[in-house]
Amino acid sequence: MVNIENQTAGTPGSGRFGDLAFRWLTRLLALSIFVLITLIGLELYNGSKLSMHHFGWHFLVSSEWDPVNDVYGALPFIFGTVVSSIIALVIAVPISVATAVYLTELAPQWLRQPLVMFIELLAAIPSVILGLWGIFVMVPWLHLHLFPAMRSTLGFLPLFQGADYGPCMLAAGIIVAIMIIPIITSVSREILRSVPGLQREAAYALGATRWEVTRIAVLSYSKKGIFGAVILGLGRALGETMAVTMVIGNAPQIVASLFKPGYTLASVIANEFNEATGRIYPSALYELGLVLLGVTVVVNIFAQLLLKTFAGPSVKPQH
């Protein structure tokens, strides 16, 4: 007893010093996050000064990209990045959340562990490998089977009109969806697992079916967390470079049809940065990087604000 009192109440022994040192060490390392963000912003800003000076705000709304004449505009790349990410989310979110529900609520016990393992392994597939598979397997298949089918059933929409030559916006969206599904699924699953069993039992006690329990007790309880999972997925979707570069077709154009090639901010930098000569060309690519950073940050903030709106106390009385 005396011993304990000595250690806690008084003498500034090694524990005290250790605590202080450890606390500051971890604080400094945590604060490195701010340093990194500032550094990224600063470096991109420095790199793109020249391009900003040359083109001003017009850079963002111009769709001209002409390295020969040193004229650059970001619009087609912004368009491509946003559209491919939206396609990916439209495909990935329902599938991921449904899978997470299946894994935590509905699947027979013996199947859960293997399925989780499969999903974790899918998450481990490097993007360049999916890109390789995309070029040589998925894109030819889409071209021969899925796209003709979509054209004949959904062809009344401008989104699904016109011929395709394989690599295109829709292929990029699909490949990005495959990439973000495991992340959204596994994070959602963690969240669903954290829903207290009492929640479910209470719903069962009211005579709810299994699906109703899932919908009323589990999904609405974990809404906030699932949105968090979707954000993680979106962050990844915007950041995807290689797989997209390999299947999107790399043509800076803005067209309604998803069967046409597009280009994203990330993939134009990946393709052209090493070959960018002169002073304005690299600077324009830096500015694209800055725009990409801006789009990412804006989307993330928007998503987090959405999250806050839905937050509240997780379990609300019906109203």
Added chain:
Amino acid sequence: MTASNHHWRQFKNLFMQGLTLVCAVLVVLPLLLVFFHLVKEGFGALNWNFFTKLPKAVGEPGGGMANAIAGTFILLGQAALVGVPVGVLGGVYLSEYGSSKLNWWLRFAADILNGVPSITWGIVVYALMVVPMRGPSALAGGVVLGLMMIPLVMRTTEEVLQLVPAGYREAAFALGIPQWKTIVQIVLRTALKGIVTGVLLALARVAGETAPLLFTAFGNLGWAHSLKEPIAALPLQIFNYAISPYDDWHRQAWAGALVLLLLVLVINVSVRFLTRDRFGKRQ
């Protein structure tokens, strides 16, 4: 409650259960397909030369990817040295110390940093390291991968640490154990599986990253003799071969992809088994 309503609810119940099952199958399908095609296309090109020889020019038989395989290991080692200590200890701060206001901003910043596209990291580290060092280097490649790991590891570490019951900490405080010892010896140890899983996910993610390496590690057809030279990496080599017009190189790309995937899967699976003993059965 009428009978027809009851039937309708039962039908909906079964229908939704079936739908979620279909979704689960859809999720697993790409993994099986990718694996199937990798083995089908890549296995034939795998031989002793592939692991021991340097790449050769188009049309010359017998080249390999020995330098790229070694390069990937070197880059991952450097990345872990940068990313793991900063990420884990930063996560400790978020979970164990810190005012709620500062933590809110830190989490916010970490989430945004996670959304920073890998290609952006590439050009930033290009400006920070490649320009001053007058050329791409293995060092720059390792650093860029390490920096990318930091926010990932930090967030997962924090999440995992918060799952450790407060009672563990309180029990340790009640015994008069200093907080930092409590954290290191009790909290971190209890959460080890989760932390390892987080680090693993981060490593698995950066292992496949090609974009940030394009301008930093750059790739190398031979061996890198020091960390100041450009270095080959499997993902880079796969990308360069995949977008080339040569069938020979496509075969090499498939083989390289098979090796990279096996590498990542082996790390994944072995870590799962290593950490299973203590917490595997916890439900």
